[in-house]
Amino acid sequence: MNKPFRRRDLLGIRNLSADEIVGILNTAENFREINSREIKKVPTLRGKTVINLFFENSTRTRTSFELAAKRLSADAVNISVSSSSVTKGETLVDTALNLDAMQPDCIVVRHSSAGVPHQLAKVSKAAIVNAGDGANEHPTQALLDAMTIREHKGTIAGLEVAIVGDILHSRVARSNIHLLTKLGAKVRVAGPKTLVPSDFAHLVEDNLQVCEHIEDAIEKADVVMILRIQKERMDSAYFPTLREYSIHYGLTNERLELAKKDAIVLHPGPMNRGIEISSDVADSSRSLILDQVKYGVAVRMAVLYLATGGTAN
């Protein structure tokens, strides 16, 4: 059975218990059906206001949160950095207080600095949902990845999951590592040495192993999660060239052969075809990238429901 989710804010996976994570996933399972109805709307959050406050560009996540809010009948407002007062010099806390004065029930926030949602949670009366903060966490991404894995593998406990790419800068990797290890999976991460600190395994959780070569991480894996190479980081010289990255760490069909026969491939998007993932892998039936996007709406509906529904005090 589901356990009640009593945390009002969703700031990260790190502070959630395994029971709370499973509770969110089970709730999300039950929201899936709404997205396949002809009338994709329920009146649950009627009269509630959700503000999507995005200090960083995002199409997929913002759209997904917006659809989730609208399908629950909440009023959703999108604020993006280019149109906000931040560019005019307003501080983060002032922005939050001003939004708060309009009495939203939930603020979904994305920011390039880690800890911004936590800061907002301290000053805002609204429930805060983290939609990605710097290199810290992206909890709803990890939840939708978990939902995709559960759908195809039945369970998460006991699975071997490889996460490949720029681990250092990846909030997707961090949230996933927390979630997967809490639910009993074994996680192996691989990437260029400059992008995977070697002491990382000790910093995060048990059941985490750092590999130097992609092959070591992928071998016998049930799930292969490929991270996006952020081209904008190329200036910082973490690796010589994209071509070299692709040769050493790109997921190709040959490399995928090392994984279990029924291994699945995840990617949080947007994909750089031919760099971190080859087109034939991306388009194969093992790639569940569009399922991830589909489940994302259900996960965000569940999170908004749990964060805004119920308790008034």
Added chain:
Amino acid sequence: MADEYGLVEKSKIMDAARMKRALSRLASEIVEENQGAEDLYIVGIRRRGVPLAERIVEKITDLEGKEPAYGIIDITLYRDDLSTVGANPIVNRTDLTHDIEGKKIILVDDVLYTGRTIRAALDQLMDFGRPNRVQLAVLIDRGKEHRELPIQADYIGKTVPTKRAEIVKVMLKEFDDEEAVWIYEKP
């Protein structure tokens, strides 16, 4: 004796045999009123309406030799008290795989009390399409004086006049140790 919820057991108003007979009668009344099982769609309201609906489906199948369509509604997302109930109610899945367009829907629930659950179920049904007719079957009707909305049942297992301080519990083997209907009193 107070139970785990602090409720005092007052009386058993239905045992397994009487429950079975009441459900048989409901099934016959449903097919009589609707002149057969054609276009019938039996929809159980979670949680305790679901096994009751399944039993009514079985009995109708026995009577008519044809199984009516069957579905499940979870009304959590359509509740009108989401901002006042304490913790978040748990959301379960609605399962209406057959098209409800033009069907004769029989909503099935265990107890009819304020009518608010039925209101929520009706709203949800309308989001799925336009049924030809919607009727309501309940095992226990607690009496019209408790109704907060203009909703009545078309098929009733037993009408039990109750006080507000009382609680009616329908125990089913799917969830409980016995098959019975009990009245409890809040002390």
